[in-house]
Amino acid sequence: MLVLVNAFKAITRSVGRNLLIMLIVAVIAAASAVALSIRHAAWEAETSGAANLSVTGTIGVDRQKLMESVPATGSADGSDDTSTDRTQAMDSWREAMQQYPDLTVDQLRTYADSSYVQEFLYSSAISVNTTGDVEAVSTESTADESDQDSTSGQDQSSDPSQGGAPPDASGGFAGGPTMFGGRSMGDLTITGYGSQSAMTDFVDGTKQITDGAMVDTAEADNTCVVSDEFATYNSLAVGDTITVSNPAEETQTYTLTIVGLYHADASSQTSSAGGPIFSTAQDSANQIIASYPTVAAIEEQSAAVATDTTDSRGQTVSTALTGSTSGSYVFANPDAYHSFETELVSKGLDSTYVLSSADLDSYEASLVPLQNLSSFASTLLWIVLGVGAAVLVTIAVFSIRERKYEVGVLTAIGVSKPKVALQFVVEMFLVALVGLVVGLGIGAAVSPPIAETLLSAQVAQQEAQTSTVDQNFGRMVPGAGPMAGPGSQSSGFGQAVEYINQINATLDWTVMGQLAGIGLGLAVVASIVGVVFVLRYEPLTILSNRS
Amino acid sequence: MAILELTNVSYSYAGAEPVFTGLDWSFDQNKLYGITGRSGAGKTTLLSLLAGLTNPTVGAVRFDGKDLSAINRYRYRSRDVGVIFQSFNLLPHLTAVENVELSMRASGKKIDHKRDKALALLNRVGLNAELAARRVLKLSGGEQQRVAIARALSYDPSIIVADEPTGNLDLNTQTDIVDMLAELADEGKCVIIVTHSPDVVESVDRVYELQAAPVRARKSRRGAKSTDDSGPITA
Numbered sequence: 050m051l052v053l054v055n056a057f058k059a060i061t062r063s064v065g066r067n068l069l070i071m072l073i074v075a076v077i078a079a080a081s082a083v084a085l086s087i088r089h090a091a092w093e094a095e096t097s098g099a100a101n102l103s104v105t106g107t108i109g110v111d112r113q114k115l116m117e118s119v120p121a122t123g124s125a126d127g128s129d130d131t132s133t134d135r136t137q138a139m140d141s142w143r144e145a146m147q148q149y150p151d152l153t154v155d156q157l158r159t160y161a162d163s164s165y166v167q168e169f170l171y172s173s174a175i176s177v178n179t180t181g182d183v184e185a186v187s188t189e190s191t192a193d194e195s196d197q198d199s200t201s202g203q204d205q206s207s208d209p210s211q212g213g214a215p216p217d218a219s220g221g222f223a224g225g226p227t228m229f230g231g232r233s234m235g236d237l238t239i240t241g242y243g244s245q246s247a248m249t250d251f252v253d254g255t256k257q258i259t260d261g262a263m264v265d266t267a268e269a270d271n272t273c274v275v276s277d278e279f280a281t282y283n284s285l286a287v288g289d290t291i292t293v294s295n296p297a298e299e300t301q302t303y304t305l306t307i308v309g310l311y312h313a314d315a316s317s318q319t320s321s322a323g324g325p326i327f328s329t330a331q332d333s334a335n336q337i338i339a340s341y342p343t344v345a346a347i348e349e350q351s352a353a354v355a356t357d358t359t360d361s362r363g364q365t366v367s368t369a370l371t372g373s374t375s376g377s378y379v380f381a382n383p384d385a386y387h388s389f390e391t392e393l394v395s396k397g398l399d400s401t402y403v404l405s406s407a408d409l410d411s412y413e414a415s416l417v418p419l420q421n422l423s424s425f426a427s428t429l430l431w432i433v434l435g436v437g438a439a440v441l442v443t444i445a446v447f448s449i450r451e452r453k454y455e456v457g458v459l460t461a462i463g464v465s466k467p468k469v470a471l472q473f474v475v476e477m478f479l480v481a482l483v484g485l486v487v488g489l490g491i492g493a494a495v496s497p498p499i500a501e502t503l504l505s506a507q508v509a510q511q512e513a514q515t516s517t518v519d520q521n522f523g524r525m526v527p528g529a530g531p532m533a534g535p536g537s538q539s540s541g542f543g544q545a546v547e548y549i550n551q552i553n554a555t556l557d558w559t560v561m562g563q564l565a566g567i568g569l570g571l572a573v574v575a576s577i578v579g580v581v582f583v584l585r586y587e588p589l590t591i592l593s594n595r596s
Numbered sequence: 597m598a599i600l601e602l603t604n605v606s607y608s609y610a611g612a613e614p615v616f617t618g619l620d621w622s623f624d625q626n627k628l629y630g631i632t633g634r635s636g637a638g639k640t641t642l643l644s645l646l647a648g649l650t651n652p653t654v655g656a657v658r659f660d661g662k663d664l665s666a667i668n669r670y671r672y673r674s675r676d677v678g679v680i681f682q683s684f685n686l687l688p689h690l691t692a693v694e695n696v697e698l699s700m701r702a703s704g705k706k707i708d709h710k711r712d713k714a715l716a717l718l719n720r721v722g723l724n725a726e727l728a729a730r731r732v733l734k735l736s737g738g739e740q741q742r743v744a745i746a747r748a749l750s751y752d753p754s755i756i757v758a759d760e761p762t763g764n765l766d767l768n769t770q771t772d773i774v775d776m777l778a779e780l781a782d783e784g785k786c787v788i789i790v791t792h793s794p795d796v797v798e799s800v801d802r803v804y805e806l807q808a809a810p811v812r813a814r815k816s817r818r819g820a821k822s823t824d825d826s827g828p829i830t831a
Contacts, residue, residue: 059689462699
């Protein structure tokens with residue numbers, strides 16, 4: 050009681066000093082509230098985003114590492130004649146690439162046996178030509194119809210005798226078996242999926258079955274699903290068959306039965322990858338869906354009758370249809386992804402192969418402005434706390450020295466030093482509490498708008514930085530692509546990053562708890578000075594000096 | 597048994613010659629004592645020992661048979677001894693009555709109606725309610741002295757120690773104060789006055805005279821009131 054009464058009287062006695070302390074604590078509390086709420090909101094956004102993020106990863110050759118292992122081009126003496134070196138480097142590079150081919154589905158499947166992997170999705174895509182009256186959809190050729198009077202797709206497929214040529218004005222590759230990525234390029238792409246989950250376009254709803262049914266992914270029954278655009282273009286319906294041929298060997302044909310039609314939200318002339326189209330086979334309308342066993346069976350049959358030839362560079366080229374396999378692992382969250390990454394090393398995956406995830410990279414890139422803001426908030430918090438604590442301690446030191454006589458009198462009349470010290474602590478706590486409440490109110494009011502403003506500035510800065518880098522590299526200017534929009538930014542080659550540009554920086558119980566802790570800590574720091582002084586003071590010395 | 601005893605008490609400040617040595621004095625309840633001595637003889641230092649503000653360098657000060665250095669001196673100061681400092685040592689930001697109440701609360705004793713009792717005490721020492729409500733800085737020296745006395749009495753200690761309680765006071769006020777202290781001694785308290793004033797010395801039951809060394813004592817002139825008339829006291 051004595052302590053409380055004395056503390057209250059002391060507070061009301063030194064109104065000016067205590068108002069100053071309240072003001073300082075309020076400023077510290079308000080600034081801390083803003084900083085803490087930003088940090089907390091950033092953390093929440095990050096953790097909730099990560100918790101809800103289903104990550105897919107693929108294992109592929111680490112080409113960067115592979116390139117580093119290949120001897121560099123250029124002559125040692127700096128002369129201009131480096132063609133020999135370049136040829137050697139190219140050969141070394143090709144040799145290295147052949148040494149480390151993409152992993153097969155079976156190899157990828159062995160790594161999928163992991164507690165971190167939720168699902169293993171795989172597919173294989175082969176490029177084939179149309180035969181007979183069936184043509185690949187090509188709007189470019191329709192535009193030039195007056196000049197050519199036929200679709201380029203038909204022309205290309207129907208005339209295999211024409212050699213490979215660079216893309217012409219009619220779109221796609223004019224002529225027969227064009228080589229793309231070491232494989233013959235046709236008019237259509239048949240993708241065989243290992244499961245329905247692997248059909249991400251259907252899972253996310255950008256493609257829907259409009260007639261018939263989806264193929265049975267477990268059966269090698271030579272059935273397929275084609276786009277409604279392709280079906281309409283060729284007057285095909287469910288139950289009809291289409292015959293496709295090997296672009297490298299037109300006599301090699303395969304017949305598939307259409308069991309369903311699908312509609313793609315993306316219009317024709319849009320590549321399945323969203324990028325520029327170099328071939329009709331990349332047109333989303335020319336994507337034929339089959340089961341993985343069906344595609345594997347076609348590849349097997351093609352390999353059985355394939356012949357090898359040697360090209361002008363001395364490379365052996367096979368006429369076999371070889372699929373571009375793709376295997377991706379689905380993880381529940383980024384942690385599982387990183388754990389799997391570690392597990393792959395322990396399972397003996399060659400270090401030339403690497404696990405990568407475009408969606409995780411994109412997600413992490415989207416967090417950059419938020420992380421920058423959080424880092425800024427942390428710095429602000431430490432500065433405010435450091436400066437605030439120093440000011441409070443200084444005031445406390447002057448205050449206690451000013452009240453030395455009071456300490457002397459109180460201890461002389463029998464109030465113990467711990468009680469006197471406690472009185473000083475209580476005073477500081479009561480004053481700090483008021484300052485904390487005021488600061489908390491101000492902080493609660495200003496946190497959301499300040500956080501939004503700062504985050505917008507960070508996003509703008511990040512966009513400007515990325516834009517500059519893109520322009521320096523001659524990449525597409527942001528805003529031109531279909532992914533562009535508010536808060537989105539291309540990052541690298543056409544991959545858009547949706548920056549997190551909203552933050553909920555309201556004060557919640559966690560932040561208020563942290564603020565209470567900060568207030569308590571500051572009061573303790575400031576009070577400790579008082580306590581130390583009080584414990585050092587001797588009443589007789591104080592009163593004698595005063596006398 | 598004496599309520600307060602000094603046994604072979606010496607005191608010296610750090611690195612200095614002893615202020616006094618070999619004090620063997622005792623103080624009883626129901627008596628008014630005077631301690632005199634020349635300036636610098638250590639009167640205020642001795643008062644600090646009696647008030648429990650410091651410990652002797654040699655010897656012991658015993659309260660009720662217990663060595664002050666071995667007991668809780670805060671408790672002793674707040675409950676058993678009331679000190680009237682020469683410079684009053686009142687808290688300037690408090691009113692007269694609040695200063696008195698503060699001592700009541702500091703004692704930890706259960707005292708009901710503190711405000712009424714504080715006002716009554718102040719009234720007894722000659723301060724009315726209007727003066728009692730003033731901050732002590734707005735009171736005269738004599739009035740502050742009275743507040744200091746009231747504060748010393750507020751928790752009913754068994755010993756009252758007063759350092760020059762009549763210094764800077766006019767003759768009438770001096771007489772009032774000394775009479776009041778004598779009255780307290782008559783009520784059963786042990787009252788010890790450190791003084792230079794011959795008039796005060798004339799009024800006490802027993803006088804101890806403090807010299808640097810040796811210390812000598814002489815008989816009180818207030819013999820009629822003394823219960824101990826065993827002759828001159830020697831140290």
